[in-house]
Amino acid sequence: MKCYKCGSELPDDAQFCTECGASLKDEEAHSVHIDDEPTSILPHLEEVIADNEEALSLTQEQAQLLEDEPTEILSTADTVVIPEAEPIPPAENVFDKPASFPKQEKAPEPPVNGAPDDLNDNSDTMKIPIQNEPYSSYNVHANQLAGKENRPQNGSFPPPPVYSAQQQAPVQPAPMPQSQPMPQSAPAPMPAQTESKPKAKAKVGGGRVFGASLVTIFTIIFLLLLSFLTAVKVGANGSIIRRRAEKLDADTTLTAQFDGKEMSKTLYDSLGFRTATKGAADEAGFKRFMLAADFREYAGEVAEGYLDYIIDGEDGDPSITAEDFVNDFIRGNKDAAVKEFDYELTEENYDLLQKNLEKDKFSDTMSVKEWSRKLHFDVNKVSYATSFITIGILGALFLLFLIWIAAIVRRRARFVTGFYGTIFTLVGLIVFLTGLIVIVGSAIGFTFTHNVCFYLTESLLLPFSVMLIAIGAAELIIGFCFRKTKKGLKKKERKAAAALASAQ
Structure with a gap:
């Protein structure tokens, strides 16, 4: 059989239409319109919607009320007015501030009016669920404005609401749990650093200062x-003196004063040269003979022998005698004598020259043993003092004394620098002045006295004087640095004491 109202095919024993809900008891009272169109709900959809317009016009808030009394509202509602949606403002940056929604007031309950039978004839048997768009533009904007609180970590929107056919109201699914950010472990606190109090400096009493002095x-x-000793070993050894002797000015040396006379005349008288040559050689001729002879080279060799023996302890006794001088120098320059005197010396002349020198105590003057006797000291022992071993020992002892001074004053910087500054300054001044006196003093002495000793000292000991000046200058610089440091430390201690006094 067919429904008289919608034309749907129904079983023969059906009492209600399963499509439109019409009662089939009164089928005879209604005329059934049957056409050739296929039976379907689609041709009558508009009519069904028009008959149920009241139920379809319910708002979402009214639909939620259906959970309590759906039958009463659907059966008694007459008209429901859906308010127009307010314009949605343009989307803002959802991450800057949380979403804000306009506060919606609860819609008033619709008046309950009795509906005519022809419009509500199936209200007791059929309920039309509210068909909301599963994902309306309003919901999209609301989700966009939800902010960071409602946005999942993966950036997707929550699923659309699901409606229950029985309750006829949207059922919001349980919100997805948001992944909470892992709490960052706070860095371990730094251990409290206890301020170490500076140790009190040990006092240096008068006894310690006296001992250090x-x-x-x-x-x-x-x-x-x-x-x-270092200056002597380096600047006054035999080889250096020999080279310096070879550079002597011959005329200046021979004209220099010795025992109140010129050097050449003193030697001329001591040799008895005029007598030995039977008047052939006069004073002027002897001077020319000395200038022509190799007396500078001979003097250099003799000086080197003495210094090597005394300073370095080499060879045997270097002392020369009158015989040595006559044989080595006079006999060695006989050609120069023949040229100047036009006289050739004989063995008798050489013996006479030797005897004359002996009378003048030439051998004693040039003897090392005689020097030791007069000085009451073995000159040969000087070589032990000027050896490199002795110099090394003195250097070690000097460093030991410096360490000892620092230990006595408890290594207090102000006292240590003070004593060290005094040592280096005083020694440096003595050494520097000694070297300066050897050079400048001998030059001044020779200028005023014209003594040969000053000239020889100035010329032969020039390297030795330079070494003394260099060593003394270095010691003065070191002493100045120590004294400057001491002044700085003392000034710093005064400032610290003044600051402590003002703080108290």
């Missing part, structure tokens, strides 16, 4: 010896 005296002595 005594040690300072010995330190000065050792440093003086070290400085002078």
